[in-house]
Amino acid sequence: MPKAGIIYNDDKPVACRVAKQWQDKLHRYGWDVCIATGVGGILGYSTPEKPMCHTSVEQLTPVGFDADMNFALVLGGDGTVLAACRQVAACGTPLLTVNTGHMGFLTETYLNQLPQAMKKVLAGDYQIEERTMLRVQVLREDRVTWEALCLNEMVLHREPLTSMCHFEIEVGRHAPVDIAADGVIISTPTGSTAYGLSAGGPVITPDVPVLQLVPICPHSLASRALVFANSEPVTIFPANPNRLVMVMDGNAGCYVLPEDRVRVERSRYSARFIRLQHPEFFHVLREKLGWGLPHVAKPTSVELP
Structure with missing residues (x-):
């Protein structure tokens, strides 16, 4: 039985709802599904009174997530993606990241495109891009x-x-x-x-x-x-x-x-992202940060009504 994971931001009602929907759909498609929130990847803060405030990377992996998992669906913004990368680093699970936040610079697709994206992922029609950690x-x-x-x-x-x-x-x-x-x-x-x-x-x-x-x-x-x-x-x-x-x-x-x-x-661990088409970094820069947009000159004269 193929295996998938879902990591979602439980502070966002839409992410909670979509996580449950896709957990049920994948079960109907014959997939074993493990689900977790992104909280486990948020590392917290130490204080001078308690400096030992760290958990080894291997202990951040959610229950049921392992090297046999085909992919994990991440529902949230960039913060959830960053947390999920820590959570699955040790098992190397590829992540399909879906923007339910604002900027979504690290996300691959949007909620309204998720059905088409999942169709490609379930068919194995994707690439994996590795990022340094x-x-x-x-x-x-x-x-x-x-x-x-x-x-x-x-x-x-x-x-x-x-x-x-x-x-x-x-x-x-x-x-x-x-x-x-x-x-x-x-x-x-x-x-x-x-x-x-x-x-x-x-x-x-x-x-x-x-x-x-x-x-x-x-x-x-x-x-x-x-x-x-x-x-x-x-x-x-x-x-x-x-x-x-x-x-x-x-x-x-x-x-x-x-x-x-x-x-x-x-x-020695890397983040592994599912890309539904060949990665196009300049397009992301243009879409999210406005890099390379054409300069529009001001008119030389203005006609008054």
Whole structure:
């Protein structure tokens, strides 16, 4: 019996309704169906009193999800997609992502197109696109105090009402650099269209095997975004007396103390997305972010009525 999964945002009534509808339909088609909410992929926050607030990636997998699962249907916005990527990372399940939110930059289709999309998926008429994910660890001496997997980016920044920070950063075996800024972003190509783009970093197409480092509000004209091979691990030493805040994919994080260091590297797991046609990244940029739209000149004269 073929096996499918459904991960949905239980805060959205429409996602709950559609999840139940497709669970029933797939059962009628002879599929074994496992269903879960995206809550299990939201990592939560640690505090100075409870720094050990992480769960291994392998323990995030919902009950019934495994390597034998053909695909999983994800119903929600980008936050649900990010959570689902963590939940199925260990079993490598391909995801058909359906937008029930707002931007939906990471989603493949919309609710009104879901019947046609599912027809193609059930017929095996699709491609799988793999996206790089990051493993992020906070280490105190040689002990891991926090760990997470992310698809977009890791952000390390100052707390409100504190001064600008200094970061000593080592990329692979290269000489360390010092960056004075409000914070730093390490992102994947997928994350280059998220916080990294807002902070002035370049857009990177998903198929390029690189990561990028983007300073946030740097105090130097020389501190600009850096793109480097994703085979290079990154170690960040907070060179200032105040604690910092680290956030992953915008929904989880922890405090980083002066004696800590942060290690970021490409994960051995990747996000696997179902594509119903050949991936066209420039079309997504145009549709979601308005990139490359033609310039419309103002008229040279206006005729008054």
